[in-house]
Amino acid sequence: MITFYTITNWLLIFSYWFLIAGVTLRILIKRRSVPFAMAWLLIIYILPLLGIIAYLSMGELYLGKIRTKRARTIWLSTSIWLKNLQSNKNFYDKQNSHIAKPLFQLCKKRQGIAGVKGNQFELLTTSDATLRSVVQDIQLAHNNIEMVFYIWQPGGLADDVAEALMAAARRGVHCRLLLDSAGSVAFFRTTWPTLMRNAGIDVVEALPVSFLRIFLRRMDLRQHRKVVLIDNYIAYAGSMNLVDPLFFKQKAGVGQWVDLMARMEGPIATAMGIIYSGDWEIETGKHIPPPPVLHNTILPYKNKNDHTILVIASGPGFPEEMIHQALLTTIYSAQKTLIMTTPYLVPSDHLLHAICTASYRGVDVRIVVPRHNDSLLVRWASRAFFSELLEAGVKIYQFEGGLLHSKSILVDGQLSLIGTVNLDMRSLSLNFEITLAIDDNSCGKDLARVQDDYISQSRLVNALLWSQRAYWKRIVERLFYFFSPLL
Structure with missing residues (x-):
């Protein structure tokens, strides 16, 4: 009996140190920055079991096998579409200021999307102005509406956006809504998702969070974009979640959230649509065909108020760093x-x-x-x-x-x-x-x-x-x- 317990004891000790050594070696092989590696090693050595579990669930950028496979497939076809788009001289702007030129060249080389010319641009500095503008544009939509947000918090003007979106879906506009599971957890606990789906909106919970998925995908990987696209022509992007500040985190003691959004009209909506279609396919497996390269909606304005805009995207499946x-x-x-x-x-x-x-x-x-x-x-x-x-x-x-x-x-x-x-x-x-x-x-x-x-x-x-x-x-x-x- 003593021999059995002794062997068991040594096996447990060996397994314990073997696991720590294995995770340590994995951290070193990944060739992350020294501060990053040192922080994780300290956690693992101070709290071994908790540290190992934390690293395996949050320490590496792992999207999951299915989503990773989809991401690789998407960008093979997207790169071909982007090359065809480059032949359209009315789309990309080859002239940049000396300040912007290095950035625009970097992004063109790495992600295949250069600066897009011929856009109208407006800064929206208050949440009320943004939400009311989005409602108005949704009410005038004819073909399609795509939205992605980290947080959708019901209440106030956010409900007006939801009502306008459902009305658009009922009149035949194809509406897609992609919301992060963790950020929009309060939204998914309400009746709004059911109401929207009943109205004909495709509502998708991105990167679902659950204990069963903890070793299948990194759980703190989040869909943090905030984008609205309407008829492949109107686009919104910026820092604001789909929330009314009067109804959002009022008990946090930090005051109302102050955000900045941009409203754009023109071909930049097509460039941003490429990003959205990738996100949608990674999450759902369903492909959104890009608009035709010579479609009227991507032909730029021709006036003195034109703006050249570059869209830069990041995340698993996109160019690293x-x-x-x-x-x-x-x-x-x-x-x-x-x-x-x-x-x-x-x-x-x-x-x-x-x-x-x-x-x-x-x-x-x-x-x-x-x-x-x-x-x-x-x-x-x-x-x-x-x-x-x-x-x-x-x-x-x-x-x-x-x-x-x-x-x-x-x-x-x-x-x-x-x-x-x-x-x-x-x-x-x-x-x-x-x-x-x-x-x-x-x-x-x-x-x-x-x-x-x-x-x-x-x-x-x-x-x-x-x-x-x-x-x-x-x-x-x-x-x-x-x-x-x-x-």
Whole structure:
């Protein structure tokens, strides 16, 4: 009996260390960044069993076999369609400013989508304006409506959008709605999904979350895009979820969410439709045929208010590190000014270095973040970066008019980036994200006015006072900073 227990004991000990060694080797073989690897190794060695389970469920970018196979198939056919589209001289713009040229060339090379010309562009700075505009466009839709959101929260004007969408479906408009399972969990617990499906809307729960799927796919991989497409001609994109701020997270104690959306008309809707069709097919296995290359809806406007817009997408199945490379290219292109707004400031080492380097070489760098954040972990982790940024001369503003959720970058008043990407590792290397890049001085002026308004409602962080903050705060910041690669 003693021999049996001894053998069993040694087998358990051997299996325990073999599992830890195996996961350690897997982390090292993946060749991730040193901070990322060190954070996971520390978790695994301090809390072995919990750490191993956490790594196997969240440590690697794994979409799942079925979705991965679909993603590979999609882009084989999509690349052919994009090559055919490049023959249309009225679609892509070959002329870019010297500020935007590196970014546009990078994206054309890596994702096959260049800057699209001939678009109308409008910034929507309030949630009310955005929701009312979406309702109006839905009411005028004739053929198809495609929507994807991370969060759909019922209540207020969000219900008006739902009613308008159901009315459109009843009159024969083909409506597709893709919502993230985790972000829209409250929506899927209401009667709205049933009502919409009964009205004829294709409602799909993206990346379902359940315990049974934990080892089949990474559970914290999220569909984070916010997009509305109407009749292959009208498009919306930006930071706003489908929520009415008056009915959203009122008990969080951070104030109303402040967002920024863009409404566009023109061929950019076709380019964004390529991204949406990929998301839809990855999730459902059903193919959405792209519009004909020479269809009237993709012929651009011909007037002085035309805008060239580039759509940049990321996520499993898309070019790896696409958003990260795009942001680095954008920051290094800055020569005079660089203004950034983000709710979550937990950048990679490369991004932090690029931002600080821009300031050191004389660029006026300003970053606007919310003073109060809905994420305790991110709030403390982001502050760990303040000292290095302030030392480099970066001006950090803390927005006091609510939770600033807008994600925007303006370079030299010429190149504008607006979308769903936070400056954190989750957006940079994990989630399905989308960003618009606009190479236009007039759009730059519009974005500058919005950012100036944010700054007017913010408090500038004093570098001297920050250096004198309590030591316990510094300890907490460094503790959360260590886990920043996982946030």
